[in-house]
Amino acid sequence: MGMIQDPWTSRTAAAAGLELEQVAPAVLDALADGDLDAARAAAALEITPYLAGPECVGVWRMRRDQIARSPADAAWVTRLVIDLVSGKVVGRAGYHGPPDDAGMVEIGYSIDPVRRRRGYARGALVILLETANRHPEVAVVRASVRPDNLPSRRLLDQYGFRAVGEQWDDEDGLETILEVSATGS
Template sequence: MTPTANPWRSSAAGAGDVRLVRLPPAAIHALADGDLAAAQRLTPEVLTDHVVSSGCRAVWRMRSRQLLASPGDADWITRLIVHASGTTVGRAGFHGPPVDGMVEVGYEVDPGHRRRGHARAALRILLDIADGEPGVHTVRASVRPDNLPSQRLVDAFGFQAVGRQWDEDDGWETVLELGLA
């Protein structure tokens, strides 16, 4: 699998009930501005209030600035996690295209949809995309030490801690990596 504008899916067990859907850049800019109605007009996916929550808006602002500086990153960055029912349950994607053989993943599930396997399915899809991309050898995730569900998720996929970093929004994070074959 190579990144495209098409929805990303996985045939792996447990990932079949979600897809990761790319938003048009204009929708990302609208979400960055907190304009849910404008973003909704730009995508057929049903958007929820969660996608304009403060945490999501911070990510959309970052991705909006990224797209303005580097429009070619659009296929790589944050997408919607859409359940087979058509419900948008969160967001997931890469921080950008590969750099020196590495991509970093990010994901968040709407609190009303957590503990149903959506983050696991989204991470499975992201790993499939990364594994299908020539030259990508490492996938990175950064997890706050108090985010035990996310820590358990990356542990289940075999990520290994390689250090710590300070994030302006989240504070200290554990940096974990997974080597690809």
């Protein structure tokens, strides 16, 4: 089963009013270049400065390069988190790529700091888990979290993620690796 390109949503209360929308190539290029005005114009959405800022530009560049090498990855990777009530883009969320040979997908999400503590990360996580669970090729969902990122760790714990190891990330430093089984496999 292929990955859908339509926006990802959930009927679960925790994710009500949110969707994860695939990033159009022109928007991705603008975000990777840190060009907020061009990203807003190409998306016709209110994208926050955070998403074109230094904390996110590296992710957008990585995904742009990844999609250039493997266009089929585009449907799987980082999307815009949109609050459908306000019409605002509040963050980014998605997978690092399609499932690997063992059926593992790694998730990533980040909400604009001025929009945190409103349930957006929870909603994005629910959508990512439900999307993974709909795809039989996905057996495991992985997340990696810095030990000092307690809000994200607590959220992942609530959804059954368990620590399976640690890794060093050149950008984020030491990370705890957490996994949960997908129910669709």
